[in-house]
Amino acid sequence: MSKLLEMLKGLGEQLHLKPQHSFTGGVHPQELKKTAGLPSMTCPLPKQIILPMKQHIGDACEPLVKVGDHVLRGQQIAKSQGYLSVPVHASTSGTVTKIEDHVIAHPSGLGLPCIFIEPDGKDEVDESLYPLPNYRSADPIELRERIRSAGLAGLGGAAFPTFIKLVLDQQNKIETVVLNGIECEPWLTNDHQLMLEKAHEIVTGMDILMHMVGSQQGIIAIEDNKMDTVEVMQKTLVDMGLDASVRIEVLPTKYPQGGEKQLIQVLTGKEVPAGRLPIQVGVLSQNVGTSKAIYDAVCLGEALTERMMTVSGDALPNPTNMRVRLGTPVAWLLEQCGLDDTDGIKVIHGGPMMGDILTDMRIPVVKASNGILAMRISTLMQAHHQEDPCIRCGDCGDVCPAGLMPNLLAVHCKEEQFERAEDYNLFDCIECGACSYVCPSHIPLVHYFRFGKGKVAQIRREKAFAEESRKRSETRDARIAQELAEKEEKRRIAKEKKEARAKALAEKQAQEAAEGETKKPEAES
Amino acid sequence: MIFLSSPHQHSGNSIQLTMFSVIIALIPAAMVSVYLYGWLAVFLLTTCIGMSLLTEYVVLRMMKRDTARLWDGSAALTGLFLALVLPAAVPWWIAVFAAVFAILLGKQLYGGLGYNLFNPALAARVVLLISFPLYMTSWLIPMHMGAVLDMYDFSNSLSFFFLGPDAVKQTWDAITMATPLGHVKTELTQGVTVGEALANYQYSTLNAFIGREAGSLGEGSALALLMGGIWLMARHTISWHIPVSYLLTVAVFAGIFNLINPDVYAPPLFHLLAGGLILCAFFMATDPVSSPSSGIGKIVFGVGCGLLTWVIRTFGNYPEGAMFAVVLMNCATPLIDYYIRPRVYGYKRGEKS
Numbered sequence: 001m002s003k004l005l006e007m008l009k010g011l012g013e014q015l016h017l018k019p020q021h022s023f024t025g026g027v028h029p030q031e032l033k034k035t036a037g038l039p040s041m042t043c044p045l046p047k048q049i050i051l052p053m054k055q056h057i058g059d060a061c062e063p064l065v066k067v068g069d070h071v072l073r074g075q076q077i078a079k080s081q082g083y084l085s086v087p088v089h090a091s092t093s094g095t096v097t098k099i100e101d102h103v104i105a106h107p108s109g110l111g112l113p114c115i116f117i118e119p120d121g122k123d124e125v126d127e128s129l130y131p132l133p134n135y136r137s138a139d140p141i142e143l144r145e146r147i148r149s150a151g152l153a154g155l156g157g158a159a160f161p162t163f164i165k166l167v168l169d170q171q172n173k174i175e176t177v178v179l180n181g182i183e184c185e186p187w188l189t190n191d192h193q194l195m196l197e198k199a200h201e202i203v204t205g206m207d208i209l210m211h212m213v214g215s216q217q218g219i220i221a222i223e224d225n226k227m228d229t230v231e232v233m234q235k236t237l238v239d240m241g242l243d244a245s246v247r248i249e250v251l252p253t254k255y256p257q258g259g260e261k262q263l264i265q266v267l268t269g270k271e272v273p274a275g276r277l278p279i280q281v282g283v284l285s286q287n288v289g290t291s292k293a294i295y296d297a298v299c300l301g302e303a304l305t306e307r308m309m310t311v312s313g314d315a316l317p318n319p320t321n322m323r324v325r326l327g328t329p330v331a332w333l334l335e336q337c338g339l340d341d342t343d344g345i346k347v348i349h350g351g352p353m354m355g356d357i358l359t360d361m362r363i364p365v366v367k368a369s370n371g372i373l374a375m376r377i378s379t380l381m382q383a384h385h386q387e388d389p390c391i392r393c394g395d396c397g398d399v400c401p402a403g404l405m406p407n408l409l410a411v412h413c414k415e416e417q418f419e420r421a422e423d424y425n426l427f428d429c430i431e432c433g434a435c436s437y438v439c440p441s442h443i444p445l446v447h448y449f450r451f452g453k454g455k456v457a458q459i460r461r462e463k464a465f466a467e468e469s470r471k472r473s474e475t476r477d478a479r480i481a482q483e484l485a486e487k488e489e490k491r492r493i494a495k496e497k498k499e500a501r502a503k504a505l506a507e508k509q510a511q512e513a514a515e516g517e518t519k520k521p522e523a524e525s
Numbered sequence: 526m527i528f529l530s531s532p533h534q535h536s537g538n539s540i541q542l543t544m545f546s547v548i549i550a551l552i553p554a555a556m557v558s559v560y561l562y563g564w565l566a567v568f569l570l571t572t573c574i575g576m577s578l579l580t581e582y583v584v585l586r587m588m589k590r591d592t593a594r595l596w597d598g599s600a601a602l603t604g605l606f607l608a609l610v611l612p613a614a615v616p617w618w619i620a621v622f623a624a625v626f627a628i629l630l631g632k633q634l635y636g637g638l639g640y641n642l643f644n645p646a647l648a649a650r651v652v653l654l655i656s657f658p659l660y661m662t663s664w665l666i667p668m669h670m671g672a673v674l675d676m677y678d679f680s681n682s683l684s685f686f687f688l689g690p691d692a693v694k695q696t697w698d699a700i701t702m703a704t705p706l707g708h709v710k711t712e713l714t715q716g717v718t719v720g721e722a723l724a725n726y727q728y729s730t731l732n733a734f735i736g737r738e739a740g741s742l743g744e745g746s747a748l749a750l751l752m753g754g755i756w757l758m759a760r761h762t763i764s765w766h767i768p769v770s771y772l773l774t775v776a777v778f779a780g781i782f783n784l785i786n787p788d789v790y791a792p793p794l795f796h797l798l799a800g801g802l803i804l805c806a807f808f809m810a811t812d813p814v815s816s817p818s819s820g821i822g823k824i825v826f827g828v829g830c831g832l833l834t835w836v837i838r839t840f841g842n843y844p845e846g847a848m849f850a851v852v853l854m855n856c857a858t859p860l861i862d863y864y865i866r867p868r869v870y871g872y873k874r875g876e877k878s
Contacts, residue, residue, distance in 0.1 A: 024867075024870075027536070030534070186534055261870065261871070265870075271870060271871050272871055274872050275871075276871075346529065348533055352533040353531060353534060354532070355531055355533065356531065357530075357531075357533070375533065380533055382535065383533050383534050384535075385535070385539070389637065389639035389640070391638065391639050391813045392639065392814050392816075393543065393813035393818070394813065394818030394819060394820070394823070395761075397818055397819050397820070398764070398820065401870065402869060402871075403868050403869045404867075404869060405819055405862070405866060408818070425869045428870065428871065433532030434532075436531075436532050436535075437534060437535055438536045439538075440538040440539050440540050440542065440543050441539075441540055444530050446530060446531060446532065450530070
């Protein structure tokens with residue numbers, strides 16, 4: 001029925017000649033944005049800063065400092081390894097106390113090498129990156145290098161290294177730069193607050209992006225539950241004289257509209273082909289927080305050392321929006337918001353739809369941390385009800401933004417029929433959680449997909465390893481066979497030579513004997 | 526450690542809520558049945574629902590499953606469905622047999638809730654129709670012709686239900702009549718046209734719409750069923766795909782053939798209101814467990830149901846085809862789910878990952 005209405009609505013809009021796209025599926029969870037409009041506060045420096053060597057999608061970094069070194073805020077303390085990687089910077093001045101494995105925000109609960117810094121409280125800034133306010137005359141390639149070396153990764157939650165999206169070639173021309181101010185996760189308001197407080201910086205960051213990729217068109221996408229930001233952003237655009245090339249699109253509130261691919265579909269009607277990047281359809285999209293960080297890196301010459309976060313949840317007495325140094329332990333954050341006991345409480349890193357439950361309160365804030373939610377276990381247990389049998393209602397498929405059939409997919413993952421699961425496009429799942437959210441049987445569908453993906457990856461690794469071993473063993477067999485053949489050949493040649501020698505000797509002896517016989521009578525005679 | 530993987534927020538929907546929504550949506554139809562058949566309807570409803578719950582409980586105990594499952598609403602709903610698809614005149618043992626069959630063979634032996642291939646109530650109904658054709662095709666005269674309520678007070682109804690018509694000194698012929706579909710079918714075999722058959726039945730579209738024609742307990746009132754069905758669609762408990770495609774298919778086929786030869790083929794509106802079509806389209810075919818799960822699969826399923834219903838009604842031996850059609854299409858559900866899938870984001874239709 002709702003789809004029918006949507007179709008009719010679409011038809012009506014077509015008659016008004018205004019194309020309006022949408023993405024398939026989606027849900028509208030209770031928003032619970034308690035901290036909306038709360039002015040941000042600065043989180044005080046913690047007693048210890050813990051900086052993981054990997055805060056982005058891609059390869060981990062390698063430390064450049066050693067224990068006992070004194071570092072400055074913004075100083076590069078770890079260099080990137082491999083292409084898909086950005087360096088790590090110290091987020092305050094202080095002394096490196098240790099470099100060792102520490103738990104990070106990852107569902108596996110596994111550790112990663114981290115650099116521990118004891119702040120000296122002076123917060124001295126490293127001045128190696130100089131400000132570049134006149135970015136319009138700067139070379140885009142230089143700007144891109146600066147964005148990479150400032151350690152920028154997407155601040156929306158996925159932490160994709162920013163510079164990789166800024167491909168500067170002529171074949172794939174970026175026509176539209178999109179700023180993602182959707183923030184569709186419940187509870188989170190950090191992007192909302194950032195847009196209210198740093199509108200000028202965000203729009204300048206967008207202008208830098210448009211300059212770099214040579215695009216003439218920009219779109220700032222905001223959901224209609226944040227109308228105050230629309231006003232502020234529009235005013236900023238007008239003030240900066242950018243309102244001709246950049247427009248603001250107000251979209252109806254729907255989850256997961258902030259997903260990059262979904263947002264592109266809504267704004268342009270185009271789908272990013274499977275396994276490709278948005279550049280394929282001529283779009284560059286960045287989160288508003290990333291845009292502000294681009295401004296900091298270019299115009300102020302600052303590396304990425306802090307970010308805006310929402311610290312909220314139904315167990316937190318004083319929820320707020322905070323500017324937090326990267327590496328700040330979660331326990332410190334919660335303490336600042338009045339939480340003194342974590343009994344009967346679980347803490348979510350990120351939003352409730354895609355975030356992970358933290359296993360340890362010493363886990364540090366990283367570039368991807370958009371929120372920390374302290375939730376009562378009783379509240380969580382309402383969402384994590386006991387699993388009932390699937391009644392195949394198909395609600396999960398109706399809300400899936402990727403067009404999958406989650407119920408069947410989950411059955412195949414659960415029963416470890418991974419080939420079937422891949423046939424049902426397991427790897428096209430974006431893990432948004434809309435399916436689990438609506439499931440009347442409370443089936444943890446996303447959990448099964450993660451399990452399936454992990455297993456398939458493991459099987460592929462094992463297969464590759466087996467293939468490698470097979471090849472190695474084949475090469476070895478071939479080598480041994482060849483060596484044997486060579487030995488045999490040598491032996492044969494030696495044997496032939498020996499035989500030839502023996503034959504020659506025998507002939508010689510025979511000849512000598514014959515000669516002897518003929519001589520003998522002579523001698524005797 | 527409690528099991529906690531994202532998402533950590535939930536819509537609040539549950540199996541129980543889904544099942545009880547459907548039960549609530551069927552209350553108007555159940556009330557109409559009580560109005561039409563008096564105490565007999567009450568006995569049938571309580572027996573079917575009670576026996577379904579009892580059977581479910583016994584099976585859960587025997588299989589050592591959590592007996593709290595009894596209250597998820599699915600067994601009660603199956604019982605309610607069963608009562609609504611049975612004729613008001615069936616004796617108690619048919620109702621008991623039907624409930625036990627539906628729960629035991631139709632549902633639990635397949636693995637319980639979520640695993641059954643057929644809609645349990647319809648499977649039981651089909652088995653009964655084949656096993657006890659006399660009882661299953663004896664339709665009580667509904668209230669507007671004055672027969673039932675005049676004749677049966679509480680004690681008479683009780684005797685009728687437990688001891689049969691002989692006990693209350695009635696013969697079948699005096700208290701039963703054909704359904705409109707059955708009547709038209711019989712007349713057609715004797716060379717009477719559809720129009721004449723409907724006229725001598727004193728058929729009226731209004732009566733059929735509000736539910737004053739003979740038939741199974743709950744299939745009479747299109748109005749009551751539509752009220753419940755539309756409410757379910759508005760609540761998103763069922764989607765529009767199956768009812769709309771099902772009813773449209775029947776209407777289109779009936780319409781085309783009625784245009785070709787109105788004497789032999791009944792008009793579309795007659796088909797839509799007659800028999801269990803509306804009940805099946807909104808409540809039986811939409812049973813989530815035994816119907817496809819994707820929207821496009823549901824449309825294929827609905828079209829299949831519509832086509833089969835019309836074909837069985839028009840060319841088959843049974844006057845009513847909706848229940849057979851749904852049960853037959855239930856068999857096709859796994860196939861539909863395998864071959865008919867929605868287009869995945871980023872792929873062209875038919876393209877593989």
